[in-house]
Amino acid sequence: MVKNFGYKILSDASIDFDRNDKRIADYLKAHEPSMNLCIGCGSCTATCSAGHFVDFNIRRIHTFIRRGETNQVKRDILKCMFCGKCQLVCPRGVNLRNVILTINRAIEQTG
Amino acid sequence: MINFNLFVLPFFLGLIYLVAKIGKTWYRWIKALPAIDKVKFIAGIRHPQLFLSALKEVFLEALIHRRMWKRNPLLGYMHMSFALGWFLLIVCGNIESRFYSGTHLNAPYYPIFLKFFIHDKLVLFFEVFSVPGFFRFLMDFLLLFVLSGLVLALIKRQKSKWFGLKRTTEFQLTDSISLACLWLIFPMRLLAESYTAGYYGSGGGFMTQPLGNLLVAITPFRSDYAAYSMWWGYSLSLGIFFITLPYSRYMHIPTEVLLIFFRHLEIQPKKWYSSFSDVEVQACSRCGVCIDVCQLNDAGINDSQAVYFIRGVRDKYVPEEISRKCLLCGRCQEVCPVGISTDSLRLIKRRELVSGQASDFSYLTTQRTGAPCQGEVVYFAGCMSHLTPAIIRAMKGIMEQAGISYVHLDENGSVCCGRPLMIAGKDRQAQGLIDFNKRLIGLTHAKLLVTSCPICYRVFREEYNLPIRIQHHSQFILELVKTGKIPLQGHFKNVAYHDPCDLGRGSGVYTAPRELLSKIADLVPVPQDANNALCCGGSLGIFEASQQQHNAMTAVTLDMLMKNQPEILATACPLCKKTLEKQSPVAVKDIAELVYESLPKPVYFAASGQSHPAKSYANELI
Numbered sequence: 001m002v003k004n005f006g007y008k009i010l011s012d013a014s015i016d017f018d019r020n021d022k023r024i025a026d027y028l029k030a031h032e033p034s035m036n037l038c039i040g041c042g043s044c045t046a047t048c049s050a051g052h053f054v055d056f057n058i059r060r061i062h063t064f065i066r067r068g069e070t071n072q073v074k075r076d077i078l079k080c081m082f083c084g085k086c087q088l089v090c091p092r093g094v095n096l097r098n099v100i101l102t103i104n105r106a107i108e109q110t111g
Numbered sequence: 112m113i114n115f116n117l118f119v120l121p122f123f124l125g126l127i128y129l130v131a132k133i134g135k136t137w138y139r140w141i142k143a144l145p146a147i148d149k150v151k152f153i154a155g156i157r158h159p160q161l162f163l164s165a166l167k168e169v170f171l172e173a174l175i176h177r178r179m180w181k182r183n184p185l186l187g188y189m190h191m192s193f194a195l196g197w198f199l200l201i202v203c204g205n206i207e208s209r210f211y212s213g214t215h216l217n218a219p220y221y222p223i224f225l226k227f228f229i230h231d232k233l234v235l236f237f238e239v240f241s242v243p244g245f246f247r248f249l250m251d252f253l254l255l256f257v258l259s260g261l262v263l264a265l266i267k268r269q270k271s272k273w274f275g276l277k278r279t280t281e282f283q284l285t286d287s288i289s290l291a292c293l294w295l296i297f298p299m300r301l302l303a304e305s306y307t308a309g310y311y312g313s314g315g316g317f318m319t320q321p322l323g324n325l326l327v328a329i330t331p332f333r334s335d336y337a338a339y340s341m342w343w344g345y346s347l348s349l350g351i352f353f354i355t356l357p358y359s360r361y362m363h364i365p366t367e368v369l370l371i372f373f374r375h376l377e378i379q380p381k382k383w384y385s386s387f388s389d390v391e392v393q394a395c396s397r398c399g400v401c402i403d404v405c406q407l408n409d410a411g412i413n414d415s416q417a418v419y420f421i422r423g424v425r426d427k428y429v430p431e432e433i434s435r436k437c438l439l440c441g442r443c444q445e446v447c448p449v450g451i452s453t454d455s456l457r458l459i460k461r462r463e464l465v466s467g468q469a470s471d472f473s474y475l476t477t478q479r480t481g482a483p484c485q486g487e488v489v490y491f492a493g494c495m496s497h498l499t500p501a502i503i504r505a506m507k508g509i510m511e512q513a514g515i516s517y518v519h520l521d522e523n524g525s526v527c528c529g530r531p532l533m534i535a536g537k538d539r540q541a542q543g544l545i546d547f548n549k550r551l552i553g554l555t556h557a558k559l560l561v562t563s564c565p566i567c568y569r570v571f572r573e574e575y576n577l578p579i580r581i582q583h584h585s586q587f588i589l590e591l592v593k594t595g596k597i598p599l600q601g602h603f604k605n606v607a608y609h610d611p612c613d614l615g616r617g618s619g620v621y622t623a624p625r626e627l628l629s630k631i632a633d634l635v636p637v638p639q640d641a642n643n644a645l646c647c648g649g650s651l652g653i654f655e656a657s658q659q660q661h662n663a664m665t666a667v668t669l670d671m672l673m674k675n676q677p678e679i680l681a682t683a684c685p686l687c688k689k690t691l692e693k694q695s696p697v698a699v700k701d702i703a704e705l706v707y708e709s710l711p712k713p714v715y716f717a718a719s720g721q722s723h724p725a726k727s728y729a730n731e732l733i
């Protein structure tokens with residue numbers, strides 16, 4: 001029997017920039033520079049179709065990519081439906097569908 | 112062999128090479144068709160009616176160039192004079208040569224170089240229909256016809272605007288060689304025939320004889336040598352043109368014929384690159400008609416229009432971003448004189464780019480989305496409508512007033528219809544979404560699916576294979592009005608209707624929205640509408656465009672829509688509304704909203720709050 005104590009043990013959240021994999025971030029910067037306009041407002045996540053049903057957070061994905069923590073990104077990005085709502089609400093004009101497409105490509109190329 | 116001279120060889124060898132090459136290519140294409148298409152092809156060409164209708168279109172398109180005429184008469188005439196003129200020259204030349212030789216078995220070069228072999232006064236003034244010199248006149252006339260096209264082609268290089276083209280395509284090396292030869296063929300023929308007629312003092316028609324006499328008079332050396340070298344020049348330009356043709360843009364001439372046959376025999380484009388695609392790509396004449404209509408120009412993108420993309424495919428090198436840089440608005444397809452399915456070609460290339468990528472929609476379960484209840488009509492608002500809640504509110508109000516028992520399938524967040532993924536080439540991945548939505552729709556036991564989004568509408572019709580009727584809300588509301596389910600009272604002045612790409616060109620729905628609107632509004636004319644409508648600029652089809660570029664396209668579309676000073680812009684697509692709204696000087700409303708506002712007042716106020724009073728009012732009405 002596992003008792004639910006209402007808390008869990010978090011995984012180590014320290015970021016080691018020397019060891020992290022910045023290849024996706026670099027690829028993204030090179031191929032969809034509008035990503036740099038992001039101010040992290042979270043509008044994209046608030047409207048996200050996929051995020052409505054499942055733990056999927058497009059802003060968190062950017063953040064992880066920027067930090068080079070790509071393991072979860074690789075799993076998460078598969079959930080995007082590509083509907084484009086995020087792009088339409090983004091106040092900064094980030095070309096989000098292409099961001100996602102570019103992340104897909106970067107993952108494919110970096111393995 | 113009496114009728115032989117060494118100079119016929121370049122032409123003769125070139126012709127043999129060309130026929131063999133085209134034969135081989137066609138054979139390869141037909142052989143590579145999927146089995147089902149092969150059966151269609153073989154059955155089709157044996158079917159006299161199908162065969163004749165295809166032949167008729169070949170005549171209208173490949174010779175008369177009907178669609179070019181529609182585009183611009185000058186352009187149409189130029190293409191027709193070359194194609195039809197040359198064709199008639201060959202046909203009439205053949206008939207003429209039979210009169211003189213008295214046999215049907217002439218060497219293929221004989222009719223072409225007839226005037227070299229025959230210059231006997233008596234035969235040449237042969238009477239046909241009791242007109243002496245009938246063929247002399249006819250052949251000169253046809254030659255003049257072709258030459259007039261040539262003059263136009265030369266002018267077009269300088270003044271393409273006169274031909275309705277702002278921009279034209281550049282040439283590659285083989286194209287230039289081919290073109291130079293093509294342009295030389297007919298002047299050479301003119302000179303050769305004129306010199307010969309002048310030298311013998313007979314044999315020419317109304318144009319070649321006087322010109323020949325003049326040439327002979329002013330030529331300082333022996334004019335029979337001049338004539339002979341012109342015959343060589345004529346034969347050489349023909350020969351080189353034939354040999355370079357399969358490697359140049361002129362391959363489109365024979366290929367278009369095959370494409371017309373394919374289409375008539377109902378061979379469709381595939382989802383992957385097939386020999387049908389190959390035929391389409393080779394059938395592109397690079398006429399450049401698709402360049403000016405493309406709105407990417409407004410965004411400063413000018414390397415990605417259909418003609419450049421197709422050239423890339425043909426040369427087996429399409430830079431990735433060119434495949435992704437296209438609104439998929441379908442405007443180029445609409446005007447293409449060859450009728451190439453440019454959008455589906457672009458999608459084929461996109462599919463190739465993303466074939467290795469996956470998606471995971473296993474999280475979609477009815478526990479998460481909620482199982483829908485049952486009803487007669489299932490309403491699917493679509494993701495985009497969730498960003499324009501006024502449309503959803505209007506639709507619900509309308510259906511409630513009409514007393515329809517509906518199920519709002521995506522009330523609690525929408526599962527995307529799958530088309531945005533397919534637009535990116537991810538058909539396989541979209542299947543997960545399609546399957547799930549199909550299951551939900553099935554659970555409602557509805558007989559009619561209504562959607563507010565043309566993007567969803569298109570994919571429901573094309574990919575879902577649903578056993579029930581599918582309507583866009585403009586069609587649905589129109590039916591409600593026609594059957595008297597909703598009364599309309601309001602009236603709007605000066606409304607301009609904007610055709611959404613996926614509803615109009617994509618699905619062929621042009622009349623329903625107009626008919627519906629005309630019941631509640633005075634429509635002002637829109638300069639470019641129906642199949643010539645502009646994209647709002649917000650298309651999901653393009654990936655490589657910045658927000659500024661999207662805005663630039665939208666601005667041009669708005670300028671066009673505002674031409675006749677409408678007070679309201681009406682559309683039938685949440686994405687168009689959302690896009691236009693940002694920059695429009697006047698209100699942008701969906702048809703559903705306008706209809707909702709036209710309903711009798713009590714309902715209008717009540718329905719915005721709770722739905723019960725509306726329902727009881729509706730019941731009263733019924």
Ligand code: SF4
Pocket residue numbers: 037038039040041042043044045059086089090091092093094096
């Ligand atoms: S909506 Fe745009 S600016 Fe806001 S977090 Fe998302 S990408 Fe960044």
Ligand code: SF4
Pocket residue numbers: 044047048049050051058079080081082083084085086087096097
């Ligand atoms: S495109 Fe993907 S990330 Fe953007 S709103 Fe749709 S599901 Fe969410």
Ligand code: SF4
Pocket residue numbers: 394395396397398399400401402417418421446447448449450451453
């Ligand atoms: S795609 Fe059609 S319109 Fe464009 S250049 Fe080719 S033939 Fe002309």
Ligand code: SF4
Pocket residue numbers: 404405406407415416417436437438439440441442443444453454
């Ligand atoms: S589909 Fe539209 S955007 Fe794409 S090439 Fe054709 S006209 Fe241009």
